Amino acid sequence: EPEVTQTPSHQVTQMGQEVILRCVPISNHLYFYWYRQILGQKVEFLVSFYNNEISEKSEIFDDQFSVERPDGSNFTLKIRSTKLEDSAMYFCATRGLPNEKLFFGSGTQLSVL
């Protein structure tokens, strides 16, 4: 089965630093998402991206967050100035069409110290 690839698998950073999380979507998928899961809590929607623009973003996705697909393949999530509360597992997800299932990557565990 095709896979969504995320790098790095683990990222440790100091508070206030910038981090970039990377995702390689499944080839020919059109819809891209970032979700996150704080330890012990629900998986939460952050942002959806289609046709090179953000479709929707959650309240969590404030000005410190940004997404882009710079080279037509990688899909990135940038956190400009990390906070302690940004520590979570971040998942990239992609799909081909809206009525198809969503494929998730294995996640990046972000720890902000």
Next chain:
Amino acid sequence: KQEVTQIPAALSVPEGENLVLNCSFTDSAIYNLQWFRQDPGKGLTSLLLIQSSQREQTSGRLNASLDKSSGRSTLYIAASQPGDSATYLCAVSEYSGGSNYKLTFGKGTLLTVNP
């Protein structure tokens, strides 16, 4: 705002037992519903996808049903095995604008199948 609830939060069964996991959602205007499996520290694996117009989907020992009008879905696992031990997540897909849809997740049911 959509809320997804899963009952029970945890379930422990002996190997071979059939079991049912429950999911309920507050807003019936969903596009589809997906069941996922999550192993500790890992990503989410899609198990079954049910479109809003469908009543059930089956894959191997798994059967998922959907009653959109009452806001409920069940995941039935037949003849459970120790390898089925994982957290099972239910998620509903809603329109989020710009030809796109987002998932809202439940907190999951932690299943332990004992040999």
